[in-house]
Amino acid sequence: MRFDARSKIILVVASSLTYGLRLGFLQTAYLVIGMSMLFLLSGKKKMAVVALVGFLGLGCVSRLSVLPDWLSHLSFVLGYIWVPLLAGHFLLMTTSSYELVHALRKWHLPEALLLVLGVMSRFLPAIKQDARHIHAALMVRGIFLGKRDMFLRPHLYLECFVVPLMMSLLRTAQDLTLATLTKGLALKGKPSEFVKSSWTWLDWSLCLWSLSFLLFLLK
DSSP: OOOOHHHHHHHHHHHHHHHHTTOOHHHHHHHHHHHHHHHHHTTOHHHHHHHHHHHHHHHHHHTOSSSOHHHHHHHHHHHHHHHHHHHHHHHHHHOOHHHHHHHHHHTTOOHHHHHHHHHHHHHHHHHHHHHHHHHHHHHHTTOOOOTTHHHHSHHHHIIIIIHHHHHHHHHHHHHHHHHHHHTTTTOSSOOOOOOOOOOOHHHHHHHHHHHHHHHHHHO
């Protein structure tokens, strides 16, 4: 089952509002179970299990008195933002850049903003790929850097990894921008689109579920 990108954006906004309402354990559990069901409907079974297990794990860790204070506070904060994190992950995992731009265009957002979002959605996955290529090149030269070297050998880590990564990402961003402009995303006229979307009963149900829960909390 596929949800429209607009309904998933509304879900992210609604779940972000729940952070300021300071939900209780049962209310948060209700939302986490709902998010887990959304992952199941979208075919993301592993993420559905991670959503439930992560929430229960954070709840248990935050109540342990033998842990350091900073770890207890961290787990407590993560428990509050767990639902918004799941909603954002659901949007990113189940929505392509083309579907996102197509959905936002239906809301008549400026094309300049759509250009930025289109480049950003394709730029973020490129960071991990460029980092892997740089690590492989360093290993060929006999330079083995791990995450701990960020603190143990900061000068070498900055010179051999961070600076080449920034230069590579700069070239990647320029290439993605040119590719996006070539596809006509910034044209003022109505562009041709191969992505078609429409609201179904799933999208209406998702929006009504989010709205009804917010109205229940505001009573």
